[in-house]
Amino acid sequence: MRRREFASFIGPSLLVMVGLLVLPLIRTVQWSFQEVNYGQAGTFIGLSNYTQALGDPRFGRAVFFTLLLTAIVTALILVVGYLVAIGVNGLGKLRPYILGSMLVAYVLPGVVGAVSFSWLFNSNFGGVLNLVIERLTGQELLWFTDTWPNRVMIIAHTVWHLLPFSVLMILAGLQGVPKELREAARIDGANALKMHLWVIIPTMRGIIGFVCLITIMDVLRTFDSLIPLSPQADAIGNESIMFYVFDNAFRDGSQQLGLGSAVNVLSILLILICLFPFIRDLLKEAKAKA
Amino acid sequence: MIPSTATAPATKVVGPAPKRRRRRTNPTAAILLILLAVVMLAPFIWTALSVTKPTDVAFANPPVLSGYTPTLEAFKNLWETTYFAEYLVNTAVVAVISTVVALVLGIPAAYALSRFPGYVSAILLLLALVFRSLPRFAVVLPMYDISRALGIYDTNFALAAALVAINQPFSIWLLRNFFAEIPKELDEAAMIDGCTRWGTLRRIMIPLMRPGILTAGVFVFLFAFQEYLTALVLTDTASKTVPVFITTQLGQTLPMLQQAGAAAMLLTLPVIAISFIAQKYLVAGLSDGSVKG
Numbered sequence: 001m002r003r004r005e006f007a008s009f010i011g012p013s014l015l016v017m018v019g020l021l022v023l024p025l026i027r028t029v030q031w032s033f034q035e036v037n038y039g040q041a042g043t044f045i046g047l048s049n050y051t052q053a054l055g056d057p058r059f060g061r062a063v064f065f066t067l068l069l070t071a072i073v074t075a076l077i078l079v080v081g082y083l084v085a086i087g088v089n090g091l092g093k094l095r096p097y098i099l100g101s102m103l104v105a106y107v108l109p110g111v112v113g114a115v116s117f118s119w120l121f122n123s124n125f126g127g128v129l130n131l132v133i134e135r136l137t138g139q140e141l142l143w144f145t146d147t148w149p150n151r152v153m154i155i156a157h158t159v160w161h162l163l164p165f166s167v168l169m170i171l172a173g174l175q176g177v178p179k180e181l182r183e184a185a186r187i188d189g190a191n192a193l194k195m196h197l198w199v200i201i202p203t204m205r206g207i208i209g210f211v212c213l214i215t216i217m218d219v220l221r222t223f224d225s226l227i228p229l230s231p232q233a234d235a236i237g238n239e240s241i242m243f244y245v246f247d248n249a250f251r252d253g254s255q256q257l258g259l260g261s262a263v264n265v266l267s268i269l270l271i272l273i274c275l276f277p278f279i280r281d282l283l284k285e286a287k288a289k290a
Numbered sequence: 291m292i293p294s295t296a297t298a299p300a301t302k303v304v305g306p307a308p309k310r311r312r313r314r315t316n317p318t319a320a321i322l323l324i325l326l327a328v329v330m331l332a333p334f335i336w337t338a339l340s341v342t343k344p345t346d347v348a349f350a351n352p353p354v355l356s357g358y359t360p361t362l363e364a365f366k367n368l369w370e371t372t373y374f375a376e377y378l379v380n381t382a383v384v385a386v387i388s389t390v391v392a393l394v395l396g397i398p399a400a401y402a403l404s405r406f407p408g409y410v411s412a413i414l415l416l417l418a419l420v421f422r423s424l425p426r427f428a429v430v431l432p433m434y435d436i437s438r439a440l441g442i443y444d445t446n447f448a449l450a451a452a453l454v455a456i457n458q459p460f461s462i463w464l465l466r467n468f469f470a471e472i473p474k475e476l477d478e479a480a481m482i483d484g485c486t487r488w489g490t491l492r493r494i495m496i497p498l499m500r501p502g503i504l505t506a507g508v509f510v511f512l513f514a515f516q517e518y519l520t521a522l523v524l525t526d527t528a529s530k531t532v533p534v535f536i537t538t539q540l541g542q543t544l545p546m547l548q549q550a551g552a553a554a555m556l557l558t559l560p561v562i563a564i565s566f567i568a569q570k571y572l573v574a575g576l577s578d579g580s581v582k583g
Contacts, residue, residue, distance in 0.1 A: 005487045009402035013395040013458060020455030021421060024432035031432075038435050084326065087319045094320055100569065101327040104334060107565040107572075109516030111533045112554040115540065116333035119340060125547065126353040128336065160330065168573060217423035224518045227537050245427045250434075250523060257431070264428035271423050282416050286409035 031261035038257065049262035059263065061237045062244040069151075069240070070219040073158045077215050078208065080159070081166030086196075088167065089174050099168070106164035114225035117157045118144075147236045154222075154229050154238065161225070162218060166211045173207035174200070213278050220271065241267055334558065341365070341551035348548050364552040367545060374535065374553055381531040381557070384446050384521075385514040388453040392461050392510045393503060395454070400465035401491055405474065410466075418463035421456075429456065430523045437524060444526040452524055453514045461506050464575060468502025469495065505575040508568045512561060532557045 032049055036042025053059050088098055105113070120129045121143040134140050141149040177200055185199045201208065223242035226233050233239040234247070241263065249260020272279075340348050341364045347354040348364075368374050403410050433452050437443040472495065480490040496503070518533040525531060532553055539550035565572055 006402050009398040009487070009491075013399035013462065016395055016451075016455050017458050020433070020451060021429055021458075024429040024436070025424075027432035027435070028428045039438055084323070087323050090316060090319060091323065092315045094315065094323070096569075098323050098327050099573075100566065101331050103565050103569060103572065104562055105330040107512055107561050108334060109518070109533055109554075109557055109561065111516070111518045111536055112337075112558050113333060115536060115550065115554055116337040119551075120333055120336055123351050125349040126340075126351045128353050131352055160333070164330070172573075213419075217419075221423070221425055223426075224533075228540055231541065242425060242427065245425065249427065249431060260427065260431065264425050264431075267425045268428060271425075272420075275419065275423065278419070279416060282412045286412035 028261045028264050031258055032265045034258050036257050037255055042258065045258070049258040050266070052259055053262050053266065058234065058239070059244055062239045062241050065151075065238055066220060066222065066241045069155065069158065069222060070216055072155055073162070073219045074212060074215045076155070076159050077162055077166045078212060081163055081170055081211065082201075082208075084163070084167045085170035085174060088171055099171075102164040102167060105160055106162075106168075108161075110161065110224040111228070113161055114157060114228045117153070117160070117225075118228040121153050144230070145232060145236060147238060150230055150236055150238050154225070157225055157229060158219060158222065162215055166215065169207055169211050170204070173204040177203050209278070213275070216274055217271065220267070220274070337551050337554060341548055341555055345545050345548055349544055364545075364548040365556070368549040368552045368556075372535070372549060373530075374532070374549075374556075377530050377532050377535045377553075378556065380446055380525075380529045381515060381533075384450045384453065384529075384531065385511050387446070388450040388457070388514045389507055389511045391450070391454045392457055393507055396458060396461040396465055396506070397496070397499075397503065398491060400462045401469050401495055403462065404466045404469035404472075405477070414459075414463050414466060418459040421459040426456075426519050427523075430520050434523050443524065444528045446529045449521055449524050449529060449531070450514075452520050453517060456520065457510050457513055461510055464506045464509065465499075465502060468499055468505070472498055501571065501574070504568065505571040508564060508571050509575055512564065515561060516557070 031042060033044055033046060034042030035045045035048075088095060091098060108116075119125050119127060121127045123130050123140075123143075127143075130141065130143055143149045143153050181199055181203065182195065185195050190199065221242050222240040223246065226238070226240055226243050230236070230238045233243055239247075245260045245263050245267075248256045248263075342360045342362065343354065343358055344361055344363065347358050403414060430452065433448075434443070437445075437448045442448040476494055476498075477490050480494045481487070485493060516533060517531075518537075521531040521534050522537075525534065536550045536553050536557070539546045539553070
């Protein structure tokens with residue numbers, strides 16, 4: 001393909017991405033060093049926004065909660081996702097129905113899923129799960145105002161929402177495990193558990209890594225679901241980093257745009273660190289192919 | 291705990307490998323999975339129940355499970371007492387426009403990139419990943435500022451433009467993987483026959499790529515249709531979308547809450563319909579697209 005042709009094919013898309021993704025990102029970085037309000041030119045204040053954020057106990061709580069949520073949810077998604085994928089893989093006629101109903105949880109708009117979940121637990125709105133759990137355990141849990149019950153509910157919602165993705169991916173990966181490999185392991189006397197641990201999981205390393213990565217990325221930016229699920233997020237220490245940004249940099253009355261931008265930049269750094277092993281592998285692969 | 295299904299009869303196999311033996315479903319695993327499917331659908335079913343109850347029992351505690359006449363009153367209220375119809379139109383218009391524009395921009399770009407060696411794919415995947423995982427506010431807050439300065443804040447146009455940009459890296463990456471599967475010899479043959487590059491794209495590639503384009507289209511449409519954060523920041527009243535409307539109804543009166551539930555159902559039904567019709571494409575996009583990447 002000639003250069004000019006290439007440019008005319010790529011050009012429009014590139015223009016949109018530079019104009020609407022790259023330039024806004026640059027603006028965020030600029031803002032993070034400024035005291036600034038929407039529609040006004042900011043004044044440079046060096047690293048004040050960063051020191052303010054890092055010294056803010058509320059930010060510390062938000063980071064702690066977000067990392068905790070990410071760790072728990074990712075672990076659950078990988079383990080449960082793997083077990084479910086193995087189960088679905090062994091299904092006959094039932095398979096499309098199970099997959100279909102799982103797909104519903106995945107495509108359900110994020111806000112809708114969270115609202116529905118909150119209703120399942122809310123005694124003010126005739127929730128059914130809180131009632132069942134109350135009967136079973138004999139104690140009334142405050143799902144929306146107590147830190148840990150609220151966390152359990154948020155974790156349950158996040159796993160519910162993200163599980164189908166991991167099941168579908170791992171299921172696709174299972175199809176790629178060579179039959180000969182299984183046969184060989186079987187002849188060598190591997191039982192089911194050993195087969196999974198030493199043969200199937202290592203063969204699917206790539207896909208499991210990818211699922212892990214996407215899950216981490218998705219949980220790190222938890223935001224939508226907290227609006228219905230944790231109306232008092234800040235007060236009970238269940239605020240996510242994104243929620244902290246929203247509250248400080250956008251919600252009426254508290255327009256600390258500089259502070260919010262600094263937190264955005266910090267989260268970008270956090271995400272790049274998480275992505276680093278993956279980026280390194282990809283670049284290695286790229287070099288090998290080049 | 292572990293449903294030992296897929297590889298179940300591990301101990302029995304001796305001698306010649308059986309000819310693609312039909313899988314027999316393990317009943318325990320099947321029951322567990324059916325239960326799981328019910329659990330996955332439960333929040334949706336529960337909401338559907340809540341919005342079809344009469345308002346006075348809809349949120350009663352303990353929940354009323356029988357002895358009422360199902361009613362569509364909440365939907366009627368939603369339609370008559372709120373601007374739901376407008377919000378639904380906004381949501382649909384933004385989703386359709388941003389999908390069409392994303393494809394029109396993305397298809398040529400993905401095609402051009404697919405005609406480059408494999409490392410381009412790796413770098414694209416990287417960019418798509420990085421942009422997918424960015425904290426959304428890092429691009430959306432500046433967009434808010436810019437849209438106010440340009441006087442396009444709270445318009446469908448601004449929201450659609452933002453969504454096109456946000457979904458562009460992902461769309462290109464997905465499309466590029468599909469294009470890469472079409473052999474280059476086809477391009478050459480078409481060009482020897484006198485097609486230009488654009489002609490090749492239009493006459494040869496796009497017709498061949500229909501499933502790939504559908505897959506990317508379904509994904510981008512679903513993303514746009516349910517986007518909450520971007521719409522929350524870039525819209526106010528005139529171009530408010532349904533997901534934003536739903537959350538503004540929360541914490542209000544019970545009838546309003548029930549309307550939120552009804553709105554949630556109406557937003558969800560098309561999504562479920564699309565995902566069932568396009569299940570094949572969604573699964574292909576999730577598995578093929580990302581795995582081969």
